[in-house]
Structures are given as structure tokens and as C-alpha cells.
Amino acid sequence: MRSFAHFNAATVDEAVSVLRRYGGKATVIAGGTDVLGRMKDEILPAYPEALVNIKTIPGLDFIDEIDGVIIIGALTRLEDIALNRAVQASCPALAEAARRTASTHLREMGTIGGNICQDVRCWYYRNPDNRFSCLKKGGGRCYAINGDNRYHSIFGGSVDQGCYAVHVSDMAPALVALDAAIKTSRREVRAEEFFKVGMLRTTILDDDEIVTEIKIPKPVGWSAFFKFALRKAIDFPIVNCAAMMALAEGKVTEARICLNAVHGTPYRARKAEEVMIGVSINEDTAEAAGSAAISAAIPLTKNGYMVQIAKTMVKRAILACNCPDKL
């Protein structure tokens, strides 16, 4: 690893100020589970000049419940979220997403803020020493299209450029399904909007902006999270899916379903949601919703299997939401 400047920020303002001073050449570090790997492998042509450590900022590591609203500090570790009784009781999708992230050791390091700000996954983009100068690095093409794309987007390339890397956060789809809000040093946005960016970024954050807390509104329905990965620990998802279903008199009144690891950003399965509105949750409706979720899939040469898995994850997440008595 090369040398770099290192700042321990005492406040959010101080962190923002240092980031602003470096004008995009500094990187935020909290748990470090993503950023250190990127730096060690030198995947980017430019190396960060400075790291701004925000773990030293007090007051960002907490889980509160106020009138049914769950508020989680950005520095809260994933293991704490997974084990939190309030989160488990009202937002099971979030607790399960945290539990299924990485491994125990990594969950004890990684924070929810870092998890939703992590960079995309693509073994061309992340190949050490910048071996593939791909679109996302300012190069001319996406190597995955004609290469080995078994873990790449099944819903096309990024809107602006055609990068097939995938966003693999386990927390992100749960937050989208739960309609959470992300509070930053500058603003508050809905989780879904937080990830709506072009190829060159993974979040809407400016270079001098950091996440401070996450607010999950009082859930209107039961939620569930499913993850498909090759191994039960460590691995990023091949496909994951979070769903929340509000039920009244046995019929779905509100549905929010979000897949991840299938596209450059968390993928809201709106067609599946439409299928579910007004019907009861059962094998047939969930199956139909699963099919609807993948209706826009355009798999590449080697990732057709992900479509089938995505369909199944949607189906299973919906079926697991059929718990009207639990909230």
C-alpha cells in the first residue's frame, strides 16, 4: 500500500472541511472493509492523497427507536444492527440483511454508512493494478460484455454509459424496501434516490459530503430479505432481494420490492409490486410477481442463471412477508 495523508476527524464539519480541501482526492474511511481493499489492490489509476477517518467522530454509532421510527447512526456496525431487538422486531428485512452481510469479523468492522457507500463489484473494474482500463475508469469499453460476465448486470448497463458492474450492498435493498431516508452532512434523501446516479458514482454524495444517519419510518408491513450467494459467509450476493408488504383484509395494500447485485444500482422491482397490489400473498401471486420482476431482464452471455435466481428471490421474499400478525 502506498503512503497517504491521514486525518482523524473530530466532528462532521471537520471531516467535510478536509474533504473539501482535497477536492475529490481524499477518501472517507470508517470500517475500512471496502476502501482498504481498493487501495491495496490499486484498482484505480489515481491513488487517494488522503484518508479521512470518521470513526473518531462521536455520536454516530447508535440505534434509537422513537415512535416506531428507527434511527441508525452511520457508524453503527452491521453486527449491532443484526442483533438489535428493535430492528429485528419492526424491520426484519434490515436485521436479516445485516446478518447475511460478509462474515462475523467483517460485520464487527463494517458500518451501515460504509455498506451503502461501497463501490460496485466487477472483477474487471477491481482487477489489481488497473489491468483493465474500463468505462468506469475512463476507458473505452466494458470488458464484461464480451468477457466473463457471470456476476454482472442482468438489467443492462448503467443508463449513461453501459457499465455492467453491479451494486452489491445487502443493506441497500432493505433500506429501499423499507423506504428509509438517508441523512447526510448536507441533506436528507429517500434511500431510493440516494443510489440514483450515473456510472462514475455509486451514490449521490458530493466529494465533501458524508452520511450521518439512516431513518426508517414506522413500517406499514412485514418485511423480509433473501440472499443468494455461493457461500454462506463472506460472499457478496449473486442476487439479493428485500420486500415489504402491507396487508389489509388479506390483500396487499402496499408493496415495495428491491433486488440488488443485478444492476449498477439497487433495482426496484416495480412490475412485481404492481402484480401484488390488491391480491393476497400466495404461491401463485408470488410466482407471478417473480416473473414480472425479471420481465425486463436482458442477460449477458454467462449470467442467464441470475435471472432465474432473481425471480426466485422475489418470490420467496414476498411469501416470507405473509405475516399479518407479526407487526
Added chain:
Amino acid sequence: MMDSDFDYEIENQDFSAIGKRGIWRIDGREKASGSAIYTADIKLPGMLYARVFNSPYPHAGIKSMDTSKVEAFPGVRAVLRSDDPEIKDKVVPGSYGAPWYVLPDWAMWEGEPIGLVVAADSEQICDEALKLVEIDWDIRPFITDIEDAQKPGAPELHNKVPNDIYDAVNENNPYASAFSELFRIAEGHRTFEQGSVKKGFAEADKIIEFKARRRMHTWAQPEIPSAICRWNGGYPEIWVKHQHAYEHKQVMPVWFDVPMNKVTLHVPYQGAMFGGWNWMNWSTVIHYISALLSKRTGKPVKLCFNRRDDFYGGALDCGTYEFKVGAKKDGTITAVAIKSDYVNGPTAAEANTGIYHFIENSRIPNLFKENNSVVVNRGPVTAVRCEQLANTLCFNMVFSHVAAELGLDPTEVALKNDGYDGEDSEYLTECKKRFGKPQRDSLRECIEAGKKAIDWDNKWHTPGTRKLPNGKMHGIGFVWTHEWNSKRGAGTVGVLFEPDGSVSLMAQRADTGLCAETAYCQIAADELGMRYEDVFLNSHKDSGFAMMTPDGSCNLCTNGWVIRRACRKAKRKLLEFAALGYQEEFHSYPPAFEGCGPEDLDVKDSVIFVKANPAISKTVKEVVKEVMCVQWWKHPQIYDWSWKQTGAHVDPTGEASEELIDPNKRPHFCRQAHFMEVEVDPETGEIEVTNVVCVNDVGKAINPEGVQGQQYGGVYMAVGRGKHEEVILDEPTGVMLNGNLLDYKITTILDCGPIDPIIVETAMGYGPYGANGIGENVADLTSTLLGPAVYNALGVAVDDFPITPAKILKALGKI
């Protein structure tokens, strides 16, 4: 007449350490506490770090190279170029004596170490400096897939080291071994036939044809390799991370003008191996580079690799397989013919690879094997976690397909075909008698134990017929073969009674494997009559003696014999000293047991006693306390040593016939049988391994916990290789995509259900006390057990390893 040390003595043994549980591992505290030192940990004063340049192209040569910016980079202390007059085109003996370039100037795979080496104040400086080299490349066409490589118009690839140079280096290397042949990266075609498969197919009721494929998987050792050398004047001192550490001392005189007695060898703890790296030619040659750079700079040099560097290479079974099998309705197999195309040479170097286990433990009379080597632009293939992978893959595939196609219980098919070299199990029984072994039916015992443990009779079913309440398909698989052999290697060991009454075993051995050194101490304790805690083997130290390396699951059999023999000799000396004392011109030492002969004495629990009256006793410590060869003390130390070539027991009767002596005519008597249950999710293609039962007839378990450790570890390694271990290259560029432990997927402890490790002890092995090796057996044999288990679940064969979700879904017609 053979030495009586080589009798089996399997009955009526009252061991105090051998076979006992709860024995403290001699390396346990250091490893468990994190205080064990590995080569990767070592930092010497003034040490420089060195890194080799890796080819960015899978097939390319260096036309010219400008290293001026590299040399000028701050912190760089030396640059070694491939066109340096001292090493240009130089080929030297490498691992196992196999010739390899010190530093080639052309690459056969992306990532191959070529062109230049940088030595600098830190690894980071090396990495940054290496990026500044300017190379004019001769980029050549390449091919990475074995099937594509056989299509018309595929690029023509040549041997890495031309045959004439290879042969010349071998000729001039006094330590060249037959194994070096296994390192040629060369095209080749060999066939083997025993009996007549044409006749065998004609006798069959059914002909079964199928294909299988094994993608490249690799060793993934935990400790990243490095090589350290420091020249102390004219004397080199080396720190070796390698399974074959002693070879590095041997090869220094061949490389440099320095005799072996001037070479100091350090062998720190080894962060596991799993074969692979140790068999890569340059795993030894990197010591040449660190030695040369150390000599030139006058500083210690540590040549470092990184995690990605350690993924360039794969296992011997990487290739494609076509099977044709003839069988009778009752499961009797009449003929087996297999054609295999293997990657890059070594696997095809022997004509019977793939058919070998049919010869070794079946009564199938008609066998045919065709082995082809296809050279592609990938790293070399070599013995990864075992060299028998192709053999067990073929054996497993044939037996599981025959049983499934005929609708028979695969355990019955195994029992029906058990035998040796075309002869049936009755012949095996005759052999057991001839070799002085118990006449037990090892396969039947293993199968019965395994079936009971996994509840086979209630769980086995016709393929594709059992759907579970959770919607998944249940499958159960079975695989078998013989236990691993003990036919090679040599070891030497010294046994020394220290003046405080403790015993040092003296021999160097890389601590690869699982508690082998502890097992040697157990053997020594029982043979000497010492308490286990009074015996110690410091295998890191180069005492001049070297044990059989931890290869081929042979080392316990070889080294166990050596230890036993040396200890018996040393014990005799101890008792002679105790009974007779010592007298010389100027010194004398009275006997500890006046009036006794050595034969009247024995040792137990580190106490020497009179056999006729055990109350008359003295501790070993008391007897040897003045034994020290310094100053005015009186007696040289009591010690002895012994050696043994091959782990195989040679001749129990002392009337050695040619058949008894020839290790190639020695049937395996012990068997292993493994059982695996899976649940396959037809909607996602996910395979869950829910239950594994391993049954190993290890003959005699010297260290039962060590045996079970190998069974557990073997299953985890095997499940990974069955499900998801694969070195993946980008086909358009030939660049490796998953050279790290996140994207290359070793099984975690959560990815396998309960494992039941069962030990059977028939004492029919050729090792001491009738033991066999266990190191590689389970990891090798069960790596394709997932195939039959999935076949049983789905009723469809998916024998393309690793069996990924995509392959399952495709087989089910879901994609």
C-alpha cells in the same frame, strides 16, 4: 535377512502414546497462540525486499526493455534483468530437480514471473518501481481453453523449456529425480491397455458412455510464499517456505560454488501448503534469485510474492474426460475405456493416469486409457492437494454412472468389483496371507460403518425421485477407493538422550500436514519407553538429517519406520550403558544396574527397571545425567540414528521374493469409503451439502485426532472443489479475474453440514504398526463426490466440476 525392526507387531501392543487421544501437539501452543514464526514473518537487519515482474500478457516475449526509471526510483537497491550475463537463458534445477529458467524473457501465461526483479527497501517500493519499466513486447496469439486449443487454427504453443536443454540440465544435476519428468510443459499422447476392452465390451450387458470435465482449480495456501537468503561471507543462510525444504540446501552447490556444509538452512513454520506451489518449478528457483541478489547487494534479500501471484497454476485433473464402460446387469464391470485431454502436460506424462485406481483396487480385467496433453496459456498444472485427482475422478465417475444406469446400489457395485490388478477379492485375501497381514475385508467394513452412520438403507433411492418437504431434491452419493500408498521417499533421523534425561529426535522436516511431528514423538515415546512429554522433535532445525518430505501421504509411513528403527537402536544403547557402564583408558563409568545384562532391563515411563524385579529401577535421567562429552565429564552422549528408503514394509519373513520386494506389485489392502447427502434447490440451482460421513481404514491411527483432522479438512477442501473453486480467466485477454480469496471460493465452515469422521483400523497398511497415510485421501477422493450425490438428487448427471448453480439450472432446463 531383514532387520527385525520391520515386523508389524500389530497385536497385543500396550501403547502409552500411540493411538491415544488428548495428546498435546508439540506445535499446538505456538500455533494456537499466534506466536509461531513463519517465513513471511521474518525480518532481518538491513533486509531488502524483492519482487519479480509479472507478464501482463498470456503469451509474449520481451524484445527490448528500458529499466532506467526503475533503477532511478528512490529506494531501489538492485535490478536483475533477464538479459543479465550471469542468468541470460540460464536454466537450473528447480523444485524436485525439474529444470526451469532463473528468469525467462517470455511468458506462457499472464502473470508469469519474467523479465526483471527489483530489490528495494520495501515491497511497496518494488511494486511502484516495477510499474516504470518500459518494454517493447512481442505479443503472440494465445489460447486458454483446452477445447478451443484443439480446434483447427488454434495458436501453436511450444514447450517452456526445450527438451534438449531440459535433458542437459537433468543430466548435470546429481539430485535429478524421475519426478522432474512431471514438470515438462509439453504436448504428448500416451495410451495404456490391459486385457482387451473390445472383448470386455462384447461380454457386457450394457455399454455406458458419458463425459466429464474438471475446470482449473488451485492450491490457495494461507501463507504467501517468500524466499530469504543472506550471505555471511562465503556462506549462504537460507529461510525456506517449502514442502521440500532440504532440497534447497542440496541444490545450492549445483547453483553456486558452495559446498553443502557451508549452507545454513532454516525451516520456519509452514503456513500450510496443499501441494501446488511446492511443485511449481520456480518455487525453488526463486531462492536462486534471492541468493544472487543478496550476494550482489551484500544484504539479506527476501523475495516476496503476493496473493495473486500464488493463484497462477492448477491441479492435475484439469481437463476433459470421455468414458465408455461395459457392465453386466448385476454390476460386474467388464471393461473401462477412458480418453482424457489434460492441460499442460504433467498429468499425461504417465500412460495409466486415470486408470490407475482400477488396476490398484478392482477386479476389472479389461482397461484402456488414452492420455493427451494439450498446452494452453495457463499456469502449470501440478499436484494440488494431491496428485491422484485424475485417478479418483475417473474411478468415481465410472462406479457412480454404472450404478445409476443399472439402477443398482453403488455400494453393492463397489463390493462386486473390489480386487487387485484384474483379480478378485479372494486373490486379495491370498495376498494378505502372503504379506503377513490380517485377512479382513476392508471395503466391506468401511461400507458397513458408513452406511450405518448415514442411514444409507433408508436414504438411498433411485436418482431424481426424492423431493423433500422444503421443495428441494434429496441426493446421496458414495465413493470409494484404496487408502494412500506408502511407496516412496527416504528419511533419516537421529535419537539423542540429553543429559537431563529428555530425548531429542533430530531431523529436518517442513511442518506441512497435521501434527505429523507429534505422531513421530508418540512413536518414539512408545519405542523408547519414555513418557511422551520427554520426547521432542525440533523439525525446524537442520541437524544434518532430513526426514521424508510431507508428500504423497507417505511421510508417516516412511518416517514412522525410521523413528521406530532408530529408537530401537538407541534404546539398546541406553540399556547397554545402564547394564555395562563404560570404561576407557582414562575414564570409567560404573553400570547403573550392577550384575544385569542389557536384556534383563527395560524402560517404561522414562524409568529403567529390572524386568525380573521392577522394584529395582532408576530413572533414565539418573542414568544418563553424567553423560556429556565436554571438559572432564565422562561419557559421550547416548545416541543412534537410522534411515529407511520408502515407507513400504519390505519383507516380513526375511525370505524376500521379488514380488514382496517390488513396491509396484504390492496390493493395497485398506480401503476408504465416503458418503455425502445433498439438497439441491431446483429453483436456484443451489446445492447444500447437508451430511458427510468419511470412513478411512488407516490401518492404525497413530494420532486419532490428527486422522480426524485430515478427514474434516479434506471434506471442506473437497466440497469447495466440487461446488465453486475455479481459477477464472478472461478469455479475450487471458488475464486472471479471481486471484484472491474473495473471488476464488474456498468452502467456509458454514457451507457443509455435519461431518462424521470414522476410523477403521485393520492394521493392513504397509507402514509401522500396519498404518497407512491419510494426508490427501479425503480431500482428493471426495472432491468429485458431489457428482454422484447431485446425480442421485436430480436424475441428471452434471459432471462438470465445479458444479455451479448455472450448470444445475441448465441441466434442469431452467435456463
